Amino acid sequence: MDVRQGAEAVVGVAIAALWRSPDAVRPVDAPALGSPADVGAWVAGMDADQQVGDGVLSQLLLGERVLVTEVRPDGWAHVVAVEQPSALDPRGYPGWLPTSQLTPAGVDTDATPRVVVDATVTALHAEADGPVALPGVVLGTRLTPAGHPVDGWHPVHAPGHTRPLWLPAAHVVSVPTAAPTPEQVLTVATRLVGVGYLWGGLSAYGIDCSGLVHLVWRRLGVPVPRDASDQASAAHRVPLGSERAGDLYSFARPGSRIHHIGIVTAAAPDPTERRMLHACYRRRRVLEEPLTTERTATLVGAHRI
Structure with a gap:
């Protein structure tokens, strides 16, 4: 049975990249397009600049549900990733991926993974x-x-x-059913320290700042939006100075949307002692560190999921 427009499907590869457009694909992206996709080879084959290209919006994991909104004869499908909330579409995160990386949803689609x-x-x-x-x-x-x-x-x-x-x-x-503790959040997040930065990444092969937040809470059974600004909007704002480990710090330049997010690693009533664990674009990896003066200048809030 083929993947059909208007129907649900599920991701049939370990990791599927969600693309801004089929036209955004570069020759270096070939390993990410197959079925199976070789994401390890894809990431290893890119240089640092190619890893931060904006063609990939997010990644979808094996078994993740999507709503298929268009199927093209050239082997591409437009989908909405219903398990990744987004302000871009009330149904989920929209984007493109090869039809070969999808499989029709079976009769057990509504079965809850345990x-x-x-x-x-x-x-x-x-x-x-x-x-x-x-x-x-x-x-x-x-x-x-x-x-x-x-x-x-x-x-x-x-x-x-x-x-x-x-x-x-x-x-x-x-799959956890209770709300995660700060200790559980930091335990999962710390295991990803050292993972390289990948724009749109959502795995231990490469990850971005909001992907790190989304993945940590996904592992802990809590659905959160995919993008940093949406994550901050969906969480409860807490006054700076009352944040605790496991909360989030969000960052924005004056007059701009939130562009970065990280996980608080220690309660810090003293602003000079704030620390976070995050996927850092500039240093191109996940790390835990104190907030620099430059980073603090763009700190706009603390949030609790």
Whole structure:
């Protein structure tokens, strides 16, 4: 059955890039377009400037639901990523991706995934301890169990596969149902320190500032918007000086929208002691650091999810 306009579909590759337009694709982006997509090779093949090109809006993870709004004969589909809230569209984040990276939504589309990948990167196997069937599955990917763990391996349903696939049971946990604690937020976020900066990135292969926030809370079972300005708008503002670890700092230049966001790592009633963990465009990686004087000059608020 083909992917159809007006119907729901799900992402059938480990990571699918959501593009601003098919025309935004560059020759260096070829590894990201296949099925399976080789995101590791894609990121490794780009230089630092290519990694911050604006052609990619976001990334979608295996099993993520989309509404297909257009299917073109050249192999591209316009979709709305319904699991990534956005002010751009009340239904979710809009963009383009290759139709080959989608699979029609099955009858179990409404089944609630009960486990989430906790490893930064793992793989799904054809059988327990068997050959790899789907590499590059990343932190925050939500899956539906296909049974109970067996000998340290967990069976799960995967889009486009009729038989269950398997991954190490230690690489998945139950999707949390309680509100995350600040400690849990920082534990997940700290595991991504050192990941390279990738515009539109949403994985341990590369990530941007709002992608880091979205992914951390996704892993913890809390849906948040994809873009920094939307994340700040959706959270509760708290007075500067009363922020605590696990809150967010947002940044904007005078008269402009919020352009950067980071996770507070320590309560700081003294403005000179503020620290955050963030995906830094200038230093091109995820790091934890004190707010510089220049950064503090653009600090516009603190927010709590």
